[in-house]
Amino acid sequence: MEKVDRSVVNMANKVNVLRILWENKCIFRAEIARMTGLSQPTVLKIVDEFMERGLVNISGKGISSGGKPPLMLEFRWDAYYIIGVDINEYRIEIILMDLSFDIIDKRIQDNREVDTADTILKRLAEEIRELIGEHPNEESRILGIGVGIPGIVDAQKGILIYSTELGWKNVNLKEYLKQYFDGQITIDDSTRAFAIEEKIFGKGKDIKNFLCLNLASGIGSALVLDGNLYYGSSGSSGQLGHVAVEREGPLCSCGNYGCLEHYASGRAIEEAARRVVENHWESQITDLVYGDAGKVDLNIVFEAAMGGDRTALGILEKASDYLAMAVSGVVNLTDPEMIICEGKISRECPIFMEMFKTALRRRGMKYVGREVEIVISNTENYMGSFGSASFILEQFIKSGGEAERFVRVRGNSNQRLDYVG
Ligand SMILES: [Zn+2]
Structure with missing residues (x-):
């Protein structure tokens, strides 16, 4: 039988107890023992060490049916x-x-x-x-x-x-x-x-596999697989914005052609809207900036789309479909449970997010058991x-x-x- 390295086990226990203390502002020692499956004396020893280091306080006493009342432990945030x-x-x-x-x-x-x-x-x-x-x-x-x-x-x-x-x-x-x-x-x-941050505090807390998308001026992404942030062999994973979605698209600064960033990023959306103004196409976008292409930004496109402007809606739909093309590839490869979105586009343009969900559903594989859930990060501000x-x-x-x-x-x-x- 393989010899168990005690120091590794001790460290794992410590990490476990510390995480529980941190996650539960106030907790009894017996609860920690129950949650970790560790014996009460082991928990006592670990908690004592944390107390010595000033990480944990006793914040009060519980009610006892006889014997010593249990002590309420409190993690010291400060x-x-x-x-x-x-x-x-x-x-x-x-x-x-x-x-x-x-x-x-x-x-x-x-x-x-x-x-x-x-x-x-x-x-x-x-x-x-x-x-x-x-x-x-x-x-x-x-x-x-x-x-x-x-x-x-x-x-x-x-x-x-x-x-x-x-x-x-x-x-x-x-x-x-x-x-x-x-x-x-x-x-x-x-x-x-x-x-x-989502893994520790947010919607990814109890999820092992999820994809994070940052939809802002650029497109950022990160994968958590089996509970760990995925870096890849050289640490450059997560470059969703540089997945090619058009064979003959423009040359990208990354060296590839037709990268997603050129079609679905905030910059790409603004660029498409600017062309509308420059070409004097009839659209609320043109009206909102009084014909000045230099004034076009994402807010203008969102406002026009919310006003039902077909050109603005068309720009967003095209962008969301390109995004869904690339994301469906990630979904097929990694099978995440959830996609957590952040960034100006996800937060401020529900129309875009609905379009993206529809497009992803349309592009999803037929035979996969579960549909991936798309949510916006709930970390307010x-x-x-x-x-x-x-x-x-x-x-x-x-x-x-x-x-x-x-x-x-x-x-x-x-x-x-x-x-x-
Ligand atoms: Zn690129």
């Missing part, structure tokens, strides 16, 4: 903190949060005026440093900085390989931030960050930085609550930042 960062083509969002993802403080910076990676990253580092400096009570207990960015990301090395949204190529974000901060820094694609912070939280839980390295600002904190490349 034991540690996390910094979540989301970078996109519009803004940088930096949030300092506790372990329940309650926002302690946040910074939002408009990105549209500054356009180089260097300027944006310098501002990012500056903002994080200021944020840390302004919170002396939390400063020494920040578990890590999680950064989400749209594009192909080598999460292991922390390098953004390519981002259509930002127009950045080969940016070593982790190394950049390491110049300014010690401690744990994770960099990953923002749709993967969204997926891990979802912020990308929650997703990025989820990576840090997940690592913390998976380590059994170990927190040895905290985030530290390097060097003289009063000095202005200067990037040495």
Whole structure:
């Protein structure tokens, strides 16, 4: 018989108990034992260790039918903190949060005026440093900085390989931030960050296989398979936007032709609407922008579609069908239970989502037992930085609550930042 490695079992038990404590704000020890199948003495030992580390408090007593009343345990959300960062083509969002993802403080910076990676990253580092400096009570207990960015990301090395949204190529974000901060820094694609957030908090919580779609100016996707985020062999999985859907379509920045992004992304929808205006076609789109193609954006298309404009509806229908073409391929290959959508299009255009559902149903395989459920993320006011912070939280839980390295600002904190490349 194979020898069981006790330390592995102990760690698995610890992770299990920690996750239950984190998920249930208040809980009795006996309940943990029942939920995990562990013995009461084992749970007692693990909980004692967490108490020593300040992760768990006793918050009250239960009622006993004789003997000692059971103690109510409470996870301490304020034991540690996390910094979540989301970078996109519009803004940088930096949030300092506790372990329940309650926002302690946040910074939002408009990105549209500054356009180089260097300027944006310098501002990012500056903002994080200021944020840390302004919170002396939390400063020494920040578990890590999680950064989400749209594009192909080598999460292991922390390098953004390519981002259509930002127009950045080969940016070593982790190394950049390491110049300014010690401690744990994770960099990953923002749709993967969204997926891990859905796995921990959202609709993907009790689901083993699901697909996340971010339908915004670009198209992001991430897969959770067998309960784990799927990265692929080189870490570049999830490039749904670069699945070819037209044999003779235009050359894409990724090197392929006829990629989905050119037909179904927010940018593609805007582009199609702009052509309507430029060609002076009769449509509410033209009327809404008074014939100025430069004023066309997604809101205009949505408004025209809601007003029943056939041209706008046609643009959305075509885009949704292209999306369904690519997504049906993913569904056929991976058999997800659910598709969780996020992003401006999914949130603000129910017409598009209905069209997408219909198209996917039409393109679905005949002989599959279950129809995949399409839902919108229920994280109200979802912020990308929650997703990025989820990576840090997940690592913390998976380590059994170990927190040895905290985030530290390097060097003289009063000095202005200067990037040495
Ligand atoms: Zn492409």
